Amino acid sequence: MSLLTIILAAGKGTRMKSENPKVLFEAAGRPMVDYAVSAAREAGANEINVVVGSGAELVKAHLGNSVTYSVQKEQRGTGDAVMAAEEIIKDKKCRVLILCGDMPLVSGATLRNFVEEAEHHPVSFITVDVEKPFGYGRVVRGTNGNVLRIVEQKDANENEKRIKEINTGIYLCDGDTLLDRLSRIDTKNAQGEFYLTDIVSEGAYAYKAEDEDEFMGVNTRAHLAAASKMIWRRRAERFMEEGVSILDPDTFYAGADVEIKKDAVIYPNVYIEGETIIHSGTTIYPGSRIKDSVIEENCEIKDNTLIQDSFVGKGSSVGPMAQLRPGTKLLGENKIGNFVETKKISFGEGSKASHLTYLGDADIGKDVNVGCGTITCNYDGINKHVTTIGDGVFVGSDVQFVAPVNIGKGALIGAGSTITKDVPEDSLAITRAKQLIKEGWVSSWKKSKEKK
Missing domain, CATH: 3.90.550.10 (Spore Coat Polysaccharide Biosynthesis Protein SpsA; Chain A)
Structure with a gap:
C-alpha cells in the first residue's frame, strides 16, 4: 500500500x-x-x-x-x-x-x-x-x-x-x-x-x-536555538566518526549539504554553509565562514576569513582576515594574505598577494607577485573591465591597474605606478613624477613662518 x-x-x-x-x-x-x-x-x-x-x-x-x-x-x-x-x-x-x-x-x-x-x-x-x-x-x-x-x-x-x-x-x-x-x-x-x-x-x-x-x-x-544546537552537534559527531578533527564540537556549525573529507582540521567557531567541500589535510582556523565553495587538499584558511562561491586550489593559504568573493579561482599553491579582497578572478599556480590588495575582474597567470596596496580598477561607473596579467609578472607596492589593460609575461611594474596602457613582455613599466630635492628647504620654510 x-x-x-x-x-x-x-x-x-x-x-x-x-x-x-x-x-x-x-x-x-x-x-x-x-x-x-x-x-x-x-x-x-x-x-x-x-x-x-x-x-x-x-x-x-x-x-x-x-x-x-x-x-x-x-x-x-x-x-x-x-x-x-x-x-x-x-x-x-x-x-x-x-x-x-x-x-x-x-x-x-x-x-x-x-x-x-x-x-x-x-x-x-x-x-x-x-x-x-x-x-x-x-x-x-x-x-x-x-x-x-x-x-x-x-x-x-x-x-x-x-x-x-x-x-x-x-x-x-x-x-x-x-x-x-x-x-x-x-x-x-x-x-x-x-x-x-x-x-x-x-x-x-x-x-x-x-x-x-x-x-x-x-x-x-529559544526552542529553535536549542534544536539548531542539537543538529549542529550531530553533524559534528558524524564528521568526527568519518575522520575529521573538530577541536570543539559545541562551536562547529556546518550545513546539511557540506562535505568534509578525513584528516581535515576544524577550529572553533567556524561556519561552513551551502554546497561546500573541504578536502583532506586542510585546516580551517577560528572565526572563518565558507559558503558554496571548494577547498582542495592541504590548504590553510586562516583566522576570520570569508570565502563565498569560490575555488581554492591545493596547498593554498588564505587569510587571516581575507575575503574571497564569488567567482574567485585560486589554481593552487597560492597565498592570499591579510586584508586582501578578490572577486571574479583566476589566480594562477604559485601566484600570491600577501596583504592590503583588491583584485577584481582579473585573469592573473602563474608565479605572479602582487605587491602590497595593489588595486585593479575594474569599474568605470558604468561597466566592469578586465585586467590580464601574464605569468611571472612582478607587481610592486601601491600599483593601480586601470582596466582594461594587459600586462605581458615577465614584466615588472614599479612601485607607486598607475598603469593605463598595455605593458609588453619582459618590460619595466613605471609612472612617477620626477623626484625633486631642495636641501635646507624645511629650516628656511619654518623660519619664514615664525617671522609672520
Whole structure:
C-alpha cells in the first residue's frame, strides 16, 4: 500500500513574534519544513502533501513543485488541519503518515522503523518518555496499559501534567480509518478546536521511540536555538566518526549539504554553509565562514576569513582576515594574505598577494607577485573591465591597474605606478613624477613662518 505523508505547516507561530511562517525559520541553516520533507522521503513516502495556512504563498514558493498542497482556511486545531487534506486522502487507498513541520530533529530512520512496525495497525502514533514533557499531548493509559486517550497540554490538569510519556504528534493511519475518526471528533473544549490527538480514543498502537530529543517541537526562538544546537552537534559527531578533527564540537556549525573529507582540521567557531567541500589535510582556523565553495587538499584558511562561491586550489593559504568573493579561482599553491579582497578572478599556480590588495575582474597567470596596496580598477561607473596579467609578472607596492589593460609575461611594474596602457613582455613599466630635492628647504620654510 502506498504511503502518503501529510506535513502540518499551517500554524502562525505566534510565539516566534514574526510575520513569517514558523516552518520557514531555519534550524542549523535549513528551513524546518525541509527536515520534515527529507525525513518523509527517507521513510518511503510516495507522496508528500503540505498543509499550509498562514504565509501559504511563502511556503509554496520555497518548496515549489516538490510536494502537493492543501489549505487550512481557519486555525481550528490539528485535526482540522489534517481534514484540509481530506480530498487527497479519500482519493487514494493508502496509509497516511502525519508529521509536524516544526519538528526538525525527527530522523528518517525512526520514521521508517515506525512505519514498518505499525504496518498492521489501523491507527498508530509515536510516543516517547521525556524528563520534562512539553509541546504535545500526554498519553493517558488504563490499568492494563492500553491507551485510553491523549491529552493536549493546554487542557491537561495538574495530575496529567506530571505524566512523562508524551504523544509526539506523529501518526500513521489507514486513510479510511483516519477520515472516519476525524469526522467524529468532539470539539467541546475551551478553544472549540479539533484535536488530532482524539483519534486514538477508540484504540491505537503506541510505538515507543528511544530518543526524546528527536521529538522536540519548536514554538519559540529559544526552542529553535536549542534544536539548531542539537543538529549542529550531530553533524559534528558524524564528521568526527568519518575522520575529521573538530577541536570543539559545541562551536562547529556546518550545513546539511557540506562535505568534509578525513584528516581535515576544524577550529572553533567556524561556519561552513551551502554546497561546500573541504578536502583532506586542510585546516580551517577560528572565526572563518565558507559558503558554496571548494577547498582542495592541504590548504590553510586562516583566522576570520570569508570565502563565498569560490575555488581554492591545493596547498593554498588564505587569510587571516581575507575575503574571497564569488567567482574567485585560486589554481593552487597560492597565498592570499591579510586584508586582501578578490572577486571574479583566476589566480594562477604559485601566484600570491600577501596583504592590503583588491583584485577584481582579473585573469592573473602563474608565479605572479602582487605587491602590497595593489588595486585593479575594474569599474568605470558604468561597466566592469578586465585586467590580464601574464605569468611571472612582478607587481610592486601601491600599483593601480586601470582596466582594461594587459600586462605581458615577465614584466615588472614599479612601485607607486598607475598603469593605463598595455605593458609588453619582459618590460619595466613605471609612472612617477620626477623626484625633486631642495636641501635646507624645511629650516628656511619654518623660519619664514615664525617671522609672520
